[in-house]
Amino acid sequence: MRVAVVQFPGSNCDTDAVKAVHAAGGQEAELVWHAADDLSGYDLIVLPGGFSYGDYLRAGAIARFSPVMDAVAREAERGKLVIGICNGFQILTEAGLLPGALRRNADLLFHSGWQELIVENNATAFTSQYERGERVRFPIAHGEGNYYVDEDTRRRMEASGQIAFRYAPGTNPNGSAANIAGVTNESGNVLGLMPHPERAASLLLGSTDGLRLFASALQWRKNSYAH
Amino acid sequence: MKGDFGLKVLAKIYVTLKTSVLDPQGTAVLHALHALGFGGVLDVRVGKYLEVVLEAEDDAAARRQVERMCNDLLTNPVIETFTYEFAEVRT
Numbered sequence: 001m002r003v004a005v006v007q008f009p010g011s012n013c014d015t016d017a018v019k020a021v022h023a024a025g026g027q028e029a030e031l032v033w034h035a036a037d038d039l040s041g042y043d044l045i046v047l048p049g050g051f052s053y054g055d056y057l058r059a060g061a062i063a064r065f066s067p068v069m070d071a072v073a074r075e076a077e078r079g080k081l082v083i084g085i086c087n088g089f090q091i092l093t094e095a096g097l098l099p100g101a102l103r104r105n106a107d108l109l110f111h112s113g114w115q116e117l118i119v120e121n122n123a124t125a126f127t128s129q130y131e132r133g134e135r136v137r138f139p140i141a142h143g144e145g146n147y148y149v150d151e152d153t154r155r156r157m158e159a160s161g162q163i164a165f166r167y168a169p170g171t172n173p174n175g176s177a178a179n180i181a182g183v184t185n186e187s188g189n190v191l192g193l194m195p196h197p198e199r200a201a202s203l204l205l206g207s208t209d210g211l212r213l214f215a216s217a218l219q220w221r222k223n224s225y226a227h
Numbered sequence: 228m229k230g231d232f233g234l235k236v237l238a239k240i241y242v243t244l245k246t247s248v249l250d251p252q253g254t255a256v257l258h259a260l261h262a263l264g265f266g267g268v269l270d271v272r273v274g275k276y277l278e279v280v281l282e283a284e285d286d287a288a289a290r291r292q293v294e295r296m297c298n299d300l301l302t303n304p305v306i307e308t309f310t311y312e313f314a315e316v317r318t
Contacts, residue, residue: 058303101305106251
């Protein structure tokens with residue numbers, strides 16, 4: 001099983017993602033530069049956090065046109081697993097691989113710190129090692145994490161289990177609709193979330209709650225392979 | 228506005244949030260204006276203004292290009308909308 005962590009100009013959570021994948025399953029993830037146009041050899045693709053293209057125009061707006069994103073879309077279509085973390089989530093929504101959009105935090109402030117989350121759906125490839133309704137802690141660090149989606153789409157997403165994580169009641173840091181912190185696409189093979197599971201991967205640094213997200217994905221690929 | 232490629236034009240593009248989308252920046256600016264004494268201000272929405280100089284065969288081609296630019300990159304159609312106008316390019 002091969003794991004790719006894509007690097008865009010301005011990505012800065014790429015190394016943490018590689019370390020978290022290793023800590024979660026012993027897998028050596030490969031860093032892939034955004035100019036690559038073929039990801040067919042990979043089973044799991046991670047778009048890490050950071051400030052690709054300086055967040056110019058809109059966060060993720062320019063990165064979504066990187067050559068690698070055609071490859072990401074192709075592999076997502078083939079059912080490979082894709083995780084977009086923070087800026088990666090923004091890139092996936094800009095690319096139309098996930099519904100909705102990430103906007104400026106409602107209070108206009110950058111929020112950085114520990115965040116309580118609820119695992120809403122543990123039947124996804126990324127959350128199978130959590131309990132449904134489990135409360136976990138991942139760090140957040142974002143200025144544009146305010147998830148917006150129109151009402152009709154949101155209702156459809158709720159009905160089909162596409163809401164993967166929510167901010168714990170009363171702790172929504174950015175005004176996201178329905179406290180949504182992470183979503184999947186309809187097929188369930190693409191996940192985007194604003195909080196950083198790769199920064200909750202070490203007891204020394206405060207939490208290992210994020211390891212099971214990567215472990216779930218690594219395990220899922222082992223169990224069901226579709227090409 | 229004629230140049231070597233038919234038309235050389237300055238597109239003035241105004242990007243705004245859709246009216247159905249909340250605008251916390253606008254609200255913050257509104258409060259700040261009130262604090263400065265502009266009590267008559269009723270609403271503020273904050274958007275983006277872009278200037279794009281482009282060459283095209285003709286007016287219709289220029290419009291098509293600008294609209295594609297806006298839909299593909301310059302706006303996020305999920306939450307934003309746009310209008311534009313053409314002006315002369317000052318050399």
